[in-house]
Amino acid sequence: MSDFLIINVVIPLVQIGVLLGILGLAAGYIVLAERKVLAFIQSRLGPMRVGPHGLLQPIADSLKLLLKEDLIPGSADKLLYVASPVIVVAMAFTALAMIPFGQGITLLGYHIPGVIADVNVGILLILGISGLTTYGIILGGWSSNSKYPLLGAMRAAAQMVSYEIALTFAVLAGLMVAGTLSMVGIVEAQRDMGVWFVFIQPVAWGIFTIAMVAETNRAPFDMAEAESELVGGFFTEYSGMRWALFFLGEYTAMLVIAAVNVTLFWGGWMRPFPNVEALAFLDVVPSGIWFLLKVTSFLYFYMWIRGTFPRYRYDQLMALNWKSLIPLSILNLLVTGVVMLLLA
Amino acid sequence: MEIYAFYAIAAVVLSSAVLMVTSRNLVHSVVYMVISFVAVGALFILLQAEFVAAVQILVYAGGIVVLFLFVVMLVNVTETYQVEFLHRQWLPATVLSLILAAQIGFLLWGNAGGLAADPAASASVLRAVDGGNTETLGMMLYTDYLLPFEVASVLLLVAMIGAIYLSKKRV
Numbered sequence: 001m002s003d004f005l006i007i008n009v010v011i012p013l014v015q016i017g018v019l020l021g022i023l024g025l026a027a028g029y030i031v032l033a034e035r036k037v038l039a040f041i042q043s044r045l046g047p048m049r050v051g052p053h054g055l056l057q058p059i060a061d062s063l064k065l066l067l068k069e070d071l072i073p074g075s076a077d078k079l080l081y082v083a084s085p086v087i088v089v090a091m092a093f094t095a096l097a098m099i100p101f102g103q104g105i106t107l108l109g110y111h112i113p114g115v116i117a118d119v120n121v122g123i124l125l126i127l128g129i130s131g132l133t134t135y136g137i138i139l140g141g142w143s144s145n146s147k148y149p150l151l152g153a154m155r156a157a158a159q160m161v162s163y164e165i166a167l168t169f170a171v172l173a174g175l176m177v178a179g180t181l182s183m184v185g186i187v188e189a190q191r192d193m194g195v196w197f198v199f200i201q202p203v204a205w206g207i208f209t210i211a212m213v214a215e216t217n218r219a220p221f222d223m224a225e226a227e228s229e230l231v232g233g234f235f236t237e238y239s240g241m242r243w244a245l246f247f248l249g250e251y252t253a254m255l256v257i258a259a260v261n262v263t264l265f266w267g268g269w270m271r272p273f274p275n276v277e278a279l280a281f282l283d284v285v286p287s288g289i290w291f292l293l294k295v296t297s298f299l300y301f302y303m304w305i306r307g308t309f310p311r312y313r314y315d316q317l318m319a320l321n322w323k324s325l326i327p328l329s330i331l332n333l334l335v336t337g338v339v340m341l342l343l344a
Numbered sequence: 345m346e347i348y349a350f351y352a353i354a355a356v357v358l359s360s361a362v363l364m365v366t367s368r369n370l371v372h373s374v375v376y377m378v379i380s381f382v383a384v385g386a387l388f389i390l391l392q393a394e395f396v397a398a399v400q401i402l403v404y405a406g407g408i409v410v411l412f413l414f415v416v417m418l419v420n421v422t423e424t425y426q427v428e429f430l431h432r433q434w435l436p437a438t439v440l441s442l443i444l445a446a447q448i449g450f451l452l453w454g455n456a457g458g459l460a461a462d463p464a465a466s467a468s469v470l471r472a473v474d475g476g477n478t479e480t481l482g483m484m485l486y487t488d489y490l491l492p493f494e495v496a497s498v499l500l501l502v503a504m505i506g507a508i509y510l511s512k513k514r515v
Contacts, residue, residue, distance in 0.1 A: 121398040131401075131410075160410070
Protein backbone atom coordinates (compact mmCIF):
# COMPACT_ATOMS: atom_id res chain seq x y z
CA MET A 1 0.00 0.00 0.00
CA SER A 2 1.34 3.41 -0.87
CA ASP A 3 2.17 5.99 1.79
CA PHE A 4 -0.39 8.38 0.37
CA LEU A 5 -3.17 5.85 0.84
CA ILE A 6 -2.09 5.03 4.38
CA ILE A 7 -1.77 8.64 5.53
CA ASN A 8 -4.94 9.94 3.89
CA VAL A 9 -7.30 6.98 4.07
CA VAL A 10 -6.23 4.25 6.48
CA ILE A 11 -5.13 6.39 9.44
CA PRO A 12 -8.23 8.65 9.45
CA LEU A 13 -10.51 5.61 9.11
CA VAL A 14 -8.82 3.89 12.05
CA GLN A 15 -9.06 7.12 14.08
CA ILE A 16 -12.77 7.45 13.27
CA GLY A 17 -13.39 3.80 14.15
CA VAL A 18 -11.56 4.04 17.47
CA LEU A 19 -13.31 7.30 18.37
CA LEU A 20 -16.79 5.96 17.53
CA GLY A 21 -16.12 2.74 19.41
CA ILE A 22 -14.92 4.52 22.53
CA LEU A 23 -17.67 7.10 22.37
CA GLY A 24 -20.49 4.58 22.09
CA LEU A 25 -19.37 3.01 25.34
CA ALA A 26 -18.22 6.22 27.04
CA ALA A 27 -21.57 7.96 26.52
CA GLY A 28 -23.29 5.25 28.56
CA TYR A 29 -20.75 5.65 31.34
CA ILE A 30 -21.07 9.44 31.32
CA VAL A 31 -24.79 8.92 31.93
CA LEU A 32 -23.96 6.55 34.78
CA ALA A 33 -21.45 9.05 36.21
CA GLU A 34 -24.10 11.75 36.04
CA ARG A 35 -26.62 9.58 37.88
CA LYS A 36 -24.01 8.74 40.53
CA VAL A 37 -22.86 12.35 40.99
CA LEU A 38 -26.42 13.65 41.22
CA ALA A 39 -27.23 10.88 43.67
CA PHE A 40 -24.30 11.76 45.92
CA ILE A 41 -25.22 15.46 45.79
CA GLN A 42 -28.71 14.49 46.97
CA SER A 43 -27.41 12.02 49.62
CA ARG A 44 -28.50 8.93 47.67
CA LEU A 45 -26.51 6.00 46.31
CA GLY A 46 -27.73 6.00 42.72
CA PRO A 47 -27.76 2.79 40.62
CA MET A 48 -26.41 -0.06 42.77
CA ARG A 49 -28.10 -3.25 41.52
CA VAL A 50 -26.46 -4.15 38.21
CA GLY A 51 -22.83 -5.08 38.79
CA PRO A 52 -20.65 -3.72 41.62
CA HIS A 53 -21.84 -0.17 42.44
CA GLY A 54 -24.05 -0.26 39.35
CA LEU A 55 -21.08 -0.41 36.97
CA LEU A 56 -22.92 -2.59 34.44
CA GLN A 57 -25.99 -0.34 34.44
CA PRO A 58 -25.18 1.32 31.05
CA ILE A 59 -25.09 -2.09 29.35
CA ALA A 60 -28.39 -3.11 30.90
CA ASP A 61 -29.88 0.25 29.87
CA SER A 62 -28.76 -0.01 26.26
CA LEU A 63 -30.10 -3.56 26.03
CA LYS A 64 -33.44 -2.38 27.36
CA LEU A 65 -33.58 0.49 24.88
CA LEU A 66 -32.61 -1.75 21.95
CA LEU A 67 -35.33 -4.27 22.75
CA LYS A 68 -38.08 -1.70 23.27
CA GLU A 69 -40.86 -1.45 20.72
CA ASP A 70 -40.23 1.30 18.18
CA LEU A 71 -43.18 3.69 18.30
CA ILE A 72 -43.94 6.42 15.78
CA PRO A 73 -47.00 8.56 16.53
CA GLY A 74 -49.70 8.12 13.87
CA SER A 75 -49.98 11.83 13.11
CA ALA A 76 -46.23 12.42 13.04
CA ASP A 77 -44.32 13.63 10.00
CA LYS A 78 -42.61 10.26 9.51
CA LEU A 79 -39.52 11.29 7.55
CA LEU A 80 -38.55 14.21 9.77
CA TYR A 81 -39.45 12.22 12.90
CA VAL A 82 -37.00 9.50 11.91
CA ALA A 83 -34.36 11.93 10.64
CA SER A 84 -34.22 14.23 13.69
CA PRO A 85 -32.27 12.04 16.13
CA VAL A 86 -29.90 11.14 13.30
CA ILE A 87 -29.24 14.83 12.59
CA VAL A 88 -28.41 15.46 16.26
CA VAL A 89 -25.98 12.54 16.49
CA ALA A 90 -24.38 13.04 13.07
CA MET A 91 -23.68 16.74 13.63
CA ALA A 92 -22.22 16.14 17.11
CA PHE A 93 -19.92 13.39 15.75
CA THR A 94 -18.85 15.52 12.77
CA ALA A 95 -17.83 18.33 15.09
CA LEU A 96 -15.85 15.83 17.16
CA ALA A 97 -13.63 15.08 14.14
CA MET A 98 -12.01 18.51 14.43
CA ILE A 99 -11.12 18.28 18.14
CA PRO A 100 -7.38 17.80 18.81
CA PHE A 101 -7.13 15.13 21.51
CA GLY A 102 -3.36 15.21 21.90
CA GLN A 103 -0.03 15.80 20.25
CA GLY A 104 -0.23 12.63 18.24
CA ILE A 105 2.04 9.60 18.30
CA THR A 106 4.42 7.88 15.92
CA LEU A 107 3.52 4.29 15.24
CA LEU A 108 5.26 1.91 12.79
CA GLY A 109 7.01 4.87 11.19
CA TYR A 110 3.83 6.83 10.55
CA HIS A 111 2.90 9.96 12.45
CA ILE A 112 -0.65 9.67 13.75
CA PRO A 113 -1.96 13.15 14.53
CA GLY A 114 -4.08 13.72 17.62
CA VAL A 115 -6.88 15.13 15.48
CA ILE A 116 -8.83 13.54 12.64
CA ALA A 117 -9.19 16.71 10.56
CA ASP A 118 -7.07 19.78 11.30
CA VAL A 119 -9.19 22.30 9.39
CA ASN A 120 -7.68 25.78 9.26
CA VAL A 121 -11.01 27.38 10.16
CA GLY A 122 -11.62 24.57 12.67
CA ILE A 123 -13.21 26.45 15.54
CA LEU A 124 -15.70 28.30 13.30
CA LEU A 125 -16.67 25.08 11.56
CA ILE A 126 -17.15 23.32 14.91
CA LEU A 127 -19.45 26.10 16.09
CA GLY A 128 -21.32 26.06 12.78
CA ILE A 129 -21.81 22.31 12.70
CA SER A 130 -22.79 22.20 16.38
CA GLY A 131 -25.31 24.91 15.51
CA LEU A 132 -26.93 22.50 13.05
CA THR A 133 -27.91 20.16 15.91
CA THR A 134 -30.60 22.75 16.65
CA TYR A 135 -32.45 21.39 13.60
CA GLY A 136 -32.58 17.92 15.07
CA ILE A 137 -34.20 19.33 18.19
CA ILE A 138 -36.64 21.70 16.45
CA LEU A 139 -37.68 19.25 13.75
CA GLY A 140 -37.97 16.43 16.28
CA GLY A 141 -40.32 18.58 18.35
CA TRP A 142 -42.34 19.75 15.36
CA SER A 143 -42.64 16.41 13.58
CA SER A 144 -44.02 14.71 16.72
CA ASN A 145 -47.19 16.75 16.08
CA SER A 146 -47.92 17.12 19.76
CA LYS A 147 -48.18 20.09 22.14
CA TYR A 148 -45.33 19.59 24.60
CA PRO A 149 -42.66 18.71 22.03
CA LEU A 150 -43.63 21.74 19.96
CA LEU A 151 -43.27 24.04 22.99
CA GLY A 152 -39.91 22.48 23.79
CA ALA A 153 -38.79 22.91 20.19
CA MET A 154 -39.81 26.58 20.09
CA ARG A 155 -37.89 27.25 23.29
CA ALA A 156 -34.86 25.40 21.97
CA ALA A 157 -34.87 27.42 18.75
CA ALA A 158 -34.98 30.79 20.50
CA GLN A 159 -32.53 29.78 23.22
CA MET A 160 -29.88 28.20 21.03
CA VAL A 161 -29.87 30.98 18.45
CA SER A 162 -29.60 33.63 21.19
CA TYR A 163 -26.82 31.97 23.12
CA GLU A 164 -24.87 31.20 19.96
CA ILE A 165 -24.24 34.96 19.67
CA ALA A 166 -22.71 35.28 23.14
CA LEU A 167 -20.76 32.06 22.57
CA THR A 168 -19.31 33.27 19.26
CA PHE A 169 -18.34 36.67 20.69
CA ALA A 170 -16.55 34.96 23.60
CA VAL A 171 -14.71 32.71 21.14
CA LEU A 172 -13.74 35.77 19.07
CA ALA A 173 -12.06 37.36 22.11
CA GLY A 174 -9.97 34.21 22.55
CA LEU A 175 -9.19 34.10 18.83
CA MET A 176 -7.91 37.70 18.86
CA VAL A 177 -5.22 36.60 21.30
CA ALA A 178 -4.50 33.34 19.48
CA GLY A 179 -4.36 34.84 15.99
CA THR A 180 -5.51 31.63 14.31
CA LEU A 181 -8.74 29.71 13.71
CA SER A 182 -7.16 26.26 13.68
CA MET A 183 -7.79 24.18 16.80
CA VAL A 184 -4.25 22.83 16.71
CA GLY A 185 -2.94 26.36 16.08
CA ILE A 186 -4.76 27.69 19.14
CA VAL A 187 -3.03 25.17 21.41
CA GLU A 188 0.31 25.91 19.77
CA ALA A 189 -0.24 29.65 20.29
CA GLN A 190 -0.79 29.00 24.01
CA ARG A 191 2.37 26.88 24.09
CA ASP A 192 4.40 29.63 22.40
CA MET A 193 3.06 32.33 24.72
CA GLY A 194 3.54 30.06 27.73
CA VAL A 195 0.14 30.83 29.22
CA TRP A 196 -3.38 29.44 29.07
CA PHE A 197 -5.82 31.93 27.56
CA VAL A 198 -8.14 31.68 30.55
CA PHE A 199 -5.65 33.91 32.40
CA ILE A 200 -5.66 36.45 29.57
CA GLN A 201 -9.40 36.30 28.80
CA PRO A 202 -11.17 35.39 32.07
CA VAL A 203 -14.32 37.33 31.11
CA ALA A 204 -14.58 35.59 27.74
CA TRP A 205 -14.11 32.24 29.47
CA GLY A 206 -16.93 33.00 31.93
CA ILE A 207 -19.29 34.01 29.12
CA PHE A 208 -18.31 30.96 27.07
CA THR A 209 -18.91 28.62 29.99
CA ILE A 210 -22.37 30.01 30.73
CA ALA A 211 -23.31 30.04 27.04
CA MET A 212 -22.02 26.51 26.48
CA VAL A 213 -24.36 25.15 29.16
CA ALA A 214 -27.27 26.93 27.48
CA GLU A 215 -26.16 25.82 24.03
CA THR A 216 -26.21 22.15 25.03
CA ASN A 217 -29.63 22.54 26.70
CA ARG A 218 -28.38 21.46 30.08
CA ALA A 219 -29.68 22.40 33.53
CA PRO A 220 -30.10 25.10 34.74
CA PHE A 221 -30.85 26.17 31.13
CA ASP A 222 -32.69 23.00 30.04
CA MET A 223 -35.74 24.90 28.83
CA ALA A 224 -36.11 22.61 25.81
CA GLU A 225 -36.63 19.56 28.03
CA ALA A 226 -37.87 20.97 31.34
CA GLU A 227 -39.31 17.63 32.47
CA SER A 228 -41.26 19.23 35.31
CA GLU A 229 -43.23 21.53 32.98
CA LEU A 230 -43.08 19.98 29.49
CA VAL A 231 -43.07 16.23 30.32
CA GLY A 232 -39.95 15.56 28.26
CA GLY A 233 -39.77 18.61 26.02
CA PHE A 234 -38.91 18.05 22.38
CA PHE A 235 -38.45 14.25 22.74
CA THR A 236 -41.63 13.50 24.67
CA GLU A 237 -42.97 11.27 21.88
CA TYR A 238 -39.69 9.45 21.29
CA SER A 239 -38.97 6.06 22.80
CA GLY A 240 -36.51 3.20 22.55
CA MET A 241 -33.43 3.57 20.40
CA ARG A 242 -34.47 6.87 18.79
CA TRP A 243 -34.74 8.42 22.26
CA ALA A 244 -31.32 6.95 23.11
CA LEU A 245 -29.89 8.60 19.98
CA PHE A 246 -31.05 12.00 21.24
CA PHE A 247 -29.29 11.19 24.50
CA LEU A 248 -26.11 10.13 22.71
CA GLY A 249 -26.23 13.34 20.68
CA GLU A 250 -26.69 15.48 23.78
CA TYR A 251 -23.76 13.91 25.60
CA THR A 252 -21.52 14.06 22.53
CA ALA A 253 -22.42 17.75 22.10
CA MET A 254 -21.46 18.30 25.74
CA LEU A 255 -18.16 16.58 25.08
CA VAL A 256 -17.50 18.67 21.95
CA ILE A 257 -18.22 22.03 23.55
CA ALA A 258 -16.24 21.10 26.68
CA ALA A 259 -13.34 20.15 24.41
CA VAL A 260 -13.60 23.52 22.63
CA ASN A 261 -13.53 25.24 26.03
CA VAL A 262 -10.45 23.25 27.06
CA THR A 263 -8.70 23.87 23.75
CA LEU A 264 -9.39 27.59 23.61
CA PHE A 265 -8.99 28.57 27.26
CA TRP A 266 -7.28 25.74 29.17
CA GLY A 267 -4.32 24.91 26.98
CA GLY A 268 -5.76 21.87 25.20
CA TRP A 269 -3.48 18.90 25.58
CA MET A 270 -0.70 20.81 27.45
CA ARG A 271 0.34 20.09 31.02
CA PRO A 272 -0.44 22.70 33.72
CA PHE A 273 1.86 25.74 33.82
CA PRO A 274 3.61 25.12 30.47
CA ASN A 275 5.94 28.06 31.19
CA VAL A 276 7.41 26.67 34.44
CA GLU A 277 10.48 24.57 33.65
CA ALA A 278 10.49 22.91 37.07
CA LEU A 279 7.24 21.13 36.25
CA ALA A 280 8.64 19.52 33.09
CA PHE A 281 8.45 16.09 34.76
CA LEU A 282 4.67 16.31 34.27
CA ASP A 283 5.28 15.71 30.56
CA VAL A 284 5.70 12.04 31.42
CA VAL A 285 1.93 11.89 31.38
CA PRO A 286 0.81 11.64 27.72
CA SER A 287 -0.80 14.75 26.26
CA GLY A 288 -4.04 12.89 25.57
CA ILE A 289 -4.43 12.11 29.29
CA TRP A 290 -4.11 15.78 30.23
CA PHE A 291 -6.74 16.62 27.64
CA LEU A 292 -9.15 13.96 28.89
CA LEU A 293 -8.57 15.06 32.51
CA LYS A 294 -9.53 18.63 31.62
CA VAL A 295 -12.57 17.55 29.59
CA THR A 296 -13.85 15.25 32.32
CA SER A 297 -13.48 18.10 34.83
CA PHE A 298 -15.87 20.06 32.64
CA LEU A 299 -18.24 17.12 32.40
CA TYR A 300 -18.20 16.98 36.19
CA PHE A 301 -18.87 20.73 36.24
CA TYR A 302 -21.97 20.14 34.09
CA MET A 303 -23.30 17.55 36.56
CA TRP A 304 -22.37 19.67 39.55
CA ILE A 305 -24.35 22.72 38.43
CA ARG A 306 -27.26 20.48 37.40
CA GLY A 307 -27.40 19.26 40.98
CA THR A 308 -26.96 22.75 42.42
CA PHE A 309 -28.97 25.37 40.53
CA PRO A 310 -32.74 25.53 40.00
CA ARG A 311 -33.95 25.94 36.42
CA TYR A 312 -34.15 29.47 35.03
CA ARG A 313 -37.50 30.86 33.98
CA TYR A 314 -37.77 31.44 30.23
CA ASP A 315 -37.77 35.25 30.41
CA GLN A 316 -34.88 35.23 32.90
CA LEU A 317 -32.94 33.05 30.50
CA MET A 318 -33.47 35.49 27.63
CA ALA A 319 -32.78 38.54 29.80
CA LEU A 320 -29.52 37.02 31.05
CA ASN A 321 -28.33 36.53 27.49
CA TRP A 322 -29.50 39.69 25.74
CA LYS A 323 -29.07 42.15 28.63
CA SER A 324 -25.92 40.80 30.30
CA LEU A 325 -23.88 38.29 28.34
CA ILE A 326 -24.00 39.82 24.84
CA PRO A 327 -23.25 43.46 25.91
CA LEU A 328 -20.49 42.18 28.21
CA SER A 329 -18.95 40.05 25.46
CA ILE A 330 -18.95 42.98 23.00
CA LEU A 331 -17.35 45.22 25.64
CA ASN A 332 -14.78 42.49 26.27
CA LEU A 333 -13.95 42.43 22.54
CA LEU A 334 -13.51 46.20 22.54
CA VAL A 335 -11.23 46.16 25.61
CA THR A 336 -9.21 43.30 24.13
CA GLY A 337 -8.73 45.27 20.92
CA VAL A 338 -7.65 48.44 22.72
CA VAL A 339 -5.21 46.59 24.97
CA MET A 340 -3.73 44.70 22.02
CA LEU A 341 -3.31 47.99 20.15
CA LEU A 342 -1.57 49.60 23.15
CA LEU A 343 0.74 46.63 23.67
CA ALA A 344 1.63 46.28 19.98
CA MET B 345 -12.01 14.57 -9.41
CA GLU B 346 -12.87 18.10 -8.36
CA ILE B 347 -15.27 18.55 -11.25
CA TYR B 348 -17.25 15.44 -10.24
CA ALA B 349 -17.48 16.73 -6.67
CA PHE B 350 -18.70 20.03 -8.08
CA TYR B 351 -21.43 18.38 -10.16
CA ALA B 352 -22.55 16.25 -7.23
CA ILE B 353 -22.77 19.22 -4.85
CA ALA B 354 -24.34 21.47 -7.49
CA ALA B 355 -27.00 18.81 -8.11
CA VAL B 356 -27.81 18.82 -4.39
CA VAL B 357 -27.96 22.64 -4.31
CA LEU B 358 -30.27 22.88 -7.32
CA SER B 359 -32.57 19.98 -6.52
CA SER B 360 -33.07 21.07 -2.91
CA ALA B 361 -33.71 24.63 -4.10
CA VAL B 362 -36.36 23.40 -6.54
CA LEU B 363 -37.91 21.20 -3.85
CA MET B 364 -37.92 24.16 -1.48
CA VAL B 365 -40.06 26.19 -3.88
CA THR B 366 -42.38 23.36 -4.91
CA SER B 367 -42.89 21.77 -1.49
CA ARG B 368 -46.41 22.32 -0.14
CA ASN B 369 -45.37 21.95 3.47
CA LEU B 370 -43.67 25.09 4.79
CA VAL B 371 -41.49 23.21 7.28
CA HIS B 372 -40.29 20.89 4.53
CA SER B 373 -39.45 23.96 2.44
CA VAL B 374 -37.28 25.29 5.25
CA VAL B 375 -35.51 21.93 5.58
CA TYR B 376 -34.73 21.90 1.85
CA MET B 377 -33.43 25.43 2.23
CA VAL B 378 -31.00 24.31 4.94
CA ILE B 379 -29.76 21.46 2.76
CA SER B 380 -29.25 23.91 -0.09
CA PHE B 381 -27.33 26.34 2.15
CA VAL B 382 -25.06 23.65 3.58
CA ALA B 383 -24.34 22.39 0.06
CA VAL B 384 -23.45 25.93 -1.02
CA GLY B 385 -21.01 25.93 1.91
CA ALA B 386 -19.47 22.78 0.43
CA LEU B 387 -19.11 24.62 -2.91
CA PHE B 388 -17.16 27.35 -1.13
CA ILE B 389 -14.82 24.70 0.28
CA LEU B 390 -14.25 23.41 -3.27
CA LEU B 391 -13.23 26.98 -4.17
CA GLN B 392 -10.75 26.92 -1.24
CA ALA B 393 -12.68 29.65 0.57
CA GLU B 394 -12.82 27.87 3.92
CA PHE B 395 -13.64 30.96 5.94
CA VAL B 396 -16.63 31.85 3.75
CA ALA B 397 -17.78 28.23 3.94
CA ALA B 398 -17.61 28.20 7.76
CA VAL B 399 -19.47 31.51 7.96
CA GLN B 400 -22.07 30.29 5.47
CA ILE B 401 -22.81 27.31 7.71
CA LEU B 402 -22.54 29.25 10.98
CA VAL B 403 -24.65 32.26 9.99
CA TYR B 404 -27.04 31.11 7.26
CA ALA B 405 -27.61 27.42 7.92
CA GLY B 406 -27.14 27.59 11.68
CA GLY B 407 -28.63 30.96 12.54
CA ILE B 408 -30.92 32.63 10.04
CA VAL B 409 -32.83 29.57 8.85
CA VAL B 410 -33.47 28.52 12.46
CA LEU B 411 -35.33 31.81 12.82
CA PHE B 412 -37.26 31.05 9.60
CA LEU B 413 -38.25 27.72 11.08
CA PHE B 414 -39.24 29.45 14.30
CA VAL B 415 -41.61 31.77 12.44
CA VAL B 416 -43.01 28.99 10.24
CA MET B 417 -43.78 26.92 13.33
CA LEU B 418 -45.59 29.87 14.90
CA VAL B 419 -48.12 30.09 12.08
CA ASN B 420 -50.62 27.29 11.68
CA VAL B 421 -49.17 25.17 8.92
CA THR B 422 -52.28 23.13 8.16
CA GLU B 423 -54.14 26.22 6.98
CA THR B 424 -51.57 27.09 4.34
CA TYR B 425 -52.47 23.94 2.39
CA GLN B 426 -55.72 25.60 1.39
CA VAL B 427 -54.21 28.93 0.43
CA GLU B 428 -53.71 29.65 -3.26
CA PHE B 429 -49.97 30.18 -3.66
CA LEU B 430 -50.11 32.36 -6.78
CA HIS B 431 -51.19 35.76 -5.60
CA ARG B 432 -51.57 39.00 -7.51
CA GLN B 433 -47.79 39.31 -7.50
CA TRP B 434 -47.38 36.69 -10.20
CA LEU B 435 -46.98 39.22 -13.05
CA PRO B 436 -44.18 41.37 -11.52
CA ALA B 437 -42.56 38.20 -10.18
CA THR B 438 -42.49 36.62 -13.64
CA VAL B 439 -41.10 39.77 -15.27
CA LEU B 440 -38.38 40.18 -12.63
CA SER B 441 -37.27 36.56 -12.77
CA LEU B 442 -37.13 36.71 -16.58
CA ILE B 443 -34.91 39.78 -16.35
CA LEU B 444 -32.66 38.01 -13.81
CA ALA B 445 -32.47 34.90 -15.99
CA ALA B 446 -31.56 37.08 -18.98
CA GLN B 447 -28.79 38.78 -16.99
CA ILE B 448 -27.32 35.48 -15.83
CA GLY B 449 -27.57 34.06 -19.34
CA PHE B 450 -25.83 37.13 -20.76
CA LEU B 451 -22.99 36.75 -18.26
CA LEU B 452 -22.64 33.04 -18.94
CA TRP B 453 -22.72 32.98 -22.74
CA GLY B 454 -22.41 36.51 -24.02
CA ASN B 455 -19.53 37.65 -21.88
CA ALA B 456 -17.74 34.48 -20.82
CA GLY B 457 -14.27 36.06 -21.01
CA GLY B 458 -15.20 38.81 -18.57
CA LEU B 459 -16.17 36.38 -15.84
CA ALA B 460 -13.06 34.26 -15.79
CA ALA B 461 -10.59 35.83 -13.41
CA ASP B 462 -6.87 35.69 -14.01
CA PRO B 463 -6.08 32.30 -12.41
CA ALA B 464 -2.54 33.26 -11.44
CA ALA B 465 -3.66 36.42 -9.64
CA SER B 466 -6.48 34.76 -7.72
CA ALA B 467 -4.21 31.88 -6.76
CA SER B 468 -1.69 34.32 -5.32
CA VAL B 469 -4.41 36.02 -3.27
CA LEU B 470 -5.69 32.67 -2.02
CA ARG B 471 -2.28 31.41 -1.05
CA ALA B 472 -0.99 34.75 0.26
CA VAL B 473 -1.25 33.51 3.82
CA ASP B 474 0.14 30.13 4.64
CA GLY B 475 -2.58 27.79 5.82
CA GLY B 476 -5.66 29.75 4.79
CA ASN B 477 -7.14 32.91 3.38
CA THR B 478 -8.92 34.24 6.47
CA GLU B 479 -6.26 36.86 7.13
CA THR B 480 -6.17 38.00 3.50
CA LEU B 481 -9.95 38.30 3.49
CA GLY B 482 -9.89 40.39 6.67
CA MET B 483 -7.16 42.69 5.37
CA MET B 484 -8.98 43.26 2.08
CA LEU B 485 -12.31 43.92 3.80
CA TYR B 486 -10.79 46.59 6.02
CA THR B 487 -8.56 48.23 3.40
CA ASP B 488 -9.58 47.91 -0.27
CA TYR B 489 -13.26 47.22 0.37
CA LEU B 490 -13.78 49.34 3.48
CA LEU B 491 -16.54 51.49 1.96
CA PRO B 492 -18.79 48.62 0.74
CA PHE B 493 -18.19 46.88 4.05
CA GLU B 494 -19.31 49.92 6.04
CA VAL B 495 -22.28 50.50 3.72
CA ALA B 496 -23.37 46.90 4.28
CA SER B 497 -23.08 47.26 8.06
CA VAL B 498 -25.09 50.51 8.05
CA LEU B 499 -27.72 48.77 5.90
CA LEU B 500 -27.99 45.98 8.46
CA LEU B 501 -28.22 48.53 11.28
CA VAL B 502 -31.08 50.31 9.48
CA ALA B 503 -32.88 46.98 8.98
CA MET B 504 -32.39 46.15 12.66
CA ILE B 505 -33.74 49.50 13.88
CA GLY B 506 -36.66 49.15 11.47
CA ALA B 507 -37.48 45.67 12.76
CA ILE B 508 -37.36 46.84 16.38
CA TYR B 509 -39.58 49.85 15.55
CA LEU B 510 -42.14 47.65 13.75
CA SER B 511 -42.33 45.05 16.51
CA LYS B 512 -42.43 47.58 19.33
CA LYS B 513 -45.75 48.08 21.08
CA ARG B 514 -47.36 51.47 20.47
CA VAL B 515 -47.28 53.51 23.68
